[in-house]
Amino acid sequence: MVINRDEFFREVTLRICSSLHLETALRNAFVYLQTYFPLDDIYLDILDQNLGAIRRIAHIATHEEMAQEEIVPLPEGLWEWMHKKRAPFLVLHTDPKNYIRSIAPLIKLKGNSDLVLPLWIEEEMIGFLVMRAKGENRYSSEHVDLLATVSEPFAIALANALAHQSLVKYRDTLIDDNRYLKKELLAQAGDEIVGGNSGLRNVMEMVRQVAPLNNTVLLMGETGTGKELVANAIHFASPRKDGPFIKVNCGAIPIELIDSELFGHERGAFTGAIAEKRGRFERANGGTIFLDEIGELPPQAQVRLLRVLQNRELERVGGNKPISVDIRVIAATHRNLEGMVSENRFREDLWFRLNVFPIILPPLRQRKEDIPPLMRYFIAHKSREMGIAVPPGIAPGALDRLMNYGWPGNVREMENLVEREIIRNRGGQLRFDTLHAEGADKAGPGRDSGGLELAVSLDEAMASHIRRVLKIADGRINGPGGAADLLKINANTLRGRMKKLGISYGRDKR
Ligand SMILES: Nc1ncnc2c1ncn2[C@@H]1O[C@H](COP(=O)(O)OP(=O)(O)OP(=O)(O)O)[C@@H](O)[C@H]1O
Ligand SMILES: [Mg+2]
Known part of the structure; x- marks a missing residue:
């Protein structure tokens, strides 16, 4: 066959540059190359420095089953040997001097002929084009010469496609980051500041x-x-x-x-x-x-x-x-x-x-008036987050504990506490009874429980008042100087009310 080399070069270049999508471009070239070469498969391999391996990143074949991206580890010596190759070369299963034989089983060389075109950009070898035909000795020295004429377009096309791939990857990451950050910003911009009119x-x-x-x-x-x-x-x-x-x-x-x-x-x-x-x-x-x-x-x-x-x-x-x-x-x-x-x-x-x-x-302990609204805010907020339709209420007496606590971790501590409490009392009222043990008594400076006009329910106010009086009465309910006496109500009435408000009593509770 008489070959017009200029025409060949032009056509291969056009085809291999026809798409940034590697497989598409390669398939275009493959179809054309078949008119000049015995050709059943084409592989595009890159040399991965980090892996010390060949990565087969594209495969075009006449037959149906096409290889997935494959990694072929390189034995010692082969790497250097490959880097000396500038011109296309034949890989013969029978040639004892050929280093590639050492990986022949991995690349299924047996029964096939391979013609390999090293791809160089400037002084760097980026990979290979491998043409394969079924049967032994299918390629001649003319084939080798002809393929040599198109080493540059193949190398450039491969480099471009690789660069494009990594750019697309970066771009997608950036778009994703950006979307995420925007969402994050919106969420924060919309965050409400509780207590902006009080504490x-x-x-x-x-x-x-x-x-x-x-x-x-x-x-x-x-x-x-x-x-x-x-x-x-x-x-x-x-x-x-x-x-x-x-x-x-x-x-x-x-x-x-x-x-x-x-x-x-x-x-x-x-x-x-x-x-x-x-x-x-x-x-x-x-x-x-x-x-x-x-x-x-x-x-x-x-x-x-x-x-x-x-x-x-x-x-x-x-x-x-x-x-x-x-x-x-x-x-x-x-x-x-x-x-x-x-x-x-x-x-x-x-x-x-x-x-x-x-x-x-x-600090929160210096703006106790913010504690009730912050509690309401976090209970509503966390319930929504956890998919709870009706936010739980606060058990009688609990707010008192919250108000008297020192909050060394401030609002963040409260946020975490509410979350824990909702999980613990799923469905029920929030009692915050761990708080008593955790730190009400080791509350930090400024631990003053009185003096603030609070928007609390009557039950809350009553519970907190009863507790204070109980303290003064040293935990006693009956008798002169007992809580009932000080509160000027009947002792049994007081007990009933305490039960309803969830106040436990007795000397152990002091
Ligand atoms: N007034 C407030 N209203 C609503 N939420 C609040 C309020 N103050 C703090 N928070 C919430 O409490 C948590 C802690 O707040 P933030 O991260 O701003 O504290 P910080 O002072 O930066 O703490 P750190 O010094 O530990 O970093 C956040 O989730 C924040 O949204
Ligand atoms: Mg911070």
Whole structure:
């Protein structure tokens, strides 16, 4: 057969580039190649450096059953041998010098002829095209020469298809991330702040003042008081609400990664920095960055942060050109930063920069009026989450326990407690009787049970009053100075009422 090589090259190139979908392109080429070669199968193999193996990523065949993606491990020696191959070569089952024989059973060489085209891009071997025909010695040296003419288009097509595959994969991950994060943001933006008109009134007033501005905000408060919730509220009430809201937990990033994580790095800045990377500050451009647990920031990163706050400019690790950023900074900590400054564990200049608009979140024990509405909120919220149609009520007497508890873990502790309690008392009233044992008596500072006008039911008020009187009466109900006497009711009436309200009594209960 007389072959016009230019025509052959043109046609193969067109076909192998006809689709980014590897199989489709390969099938197009396969059909055409069959007119010039004995051909029953075509395989596309890539050399996987990480696996030390060949991965058969595509297979086109005349017959029906096509191989799944396969991995063929390479014996020692074969790898180097392959890397010396530039031109197409024949693989003969009988040739003792041929290294590929060592994997012959794996690739089912017996009874077939293989013609292999190594695929190189610049100085890198990326894989092989393997043409296979049934029977021995099917390929001639003319076949080898002809195939050599199309090694470049095959190599480029394979490289492009691989790059495309990984881009599509990345894109899908990103779309997925994005969808997830948007949902997450919406959920948080919609989160209600309970107590905004009572215990957190001052806090919310400050939020309203500062949100529209660009000021750095410092949120301080014990763990679980709602710092993150307030940071969200500030961002979503600010003109930056449509920009990114990037959260960084300064305590959660390994110390050796923190600079590059926050400020990014240039390619080659350190071992492992194979590509340039934008840090979280750059990602927050046009929006807000929330630096949670700012007290955990190591000294080196403190210096860099100071520069950003001073100049709205940053330098990537290993970079030398400043990059300007338009960001708003909200920082939070449960630590006493001022104390850390005096112990030289936190830079004083940075503290001044951060402390321009401090907002302090009071602990729950200092805003007991928020406890009943928070309870209602979490009971409703958690019930909905758990698919409980009618939220359970609070057993008589329980609210009293809740009010007198010290809440070292603040609102988060309450949230978790409610969840546990709903699970424990599925269907029934919430009693919170573990709380008594857990910590009512070791309640923290500010444990005052009186003095607050609370929106509680009459039963609650009565239960709590009876308890207090019982305490005064040393647990006695009868007799002079006993609870019934002090309350000026009949002892049996009192017992009946206590039973109804769920107050246990007796000396053991004191
Ligand atoms: N006023 C509130 N109204 C409703 N939910 C609240 C309120 N305060 C806190 N929460 C909820 O309590 C949990 C803890 O709040 P958040 O994460 O904001 O606390 P934090 O101060 O950041 O705590 P930590 O210092 O431990 O990180 C969250 O689930 C939050 O939604
Ligand atoms: Mg937090």
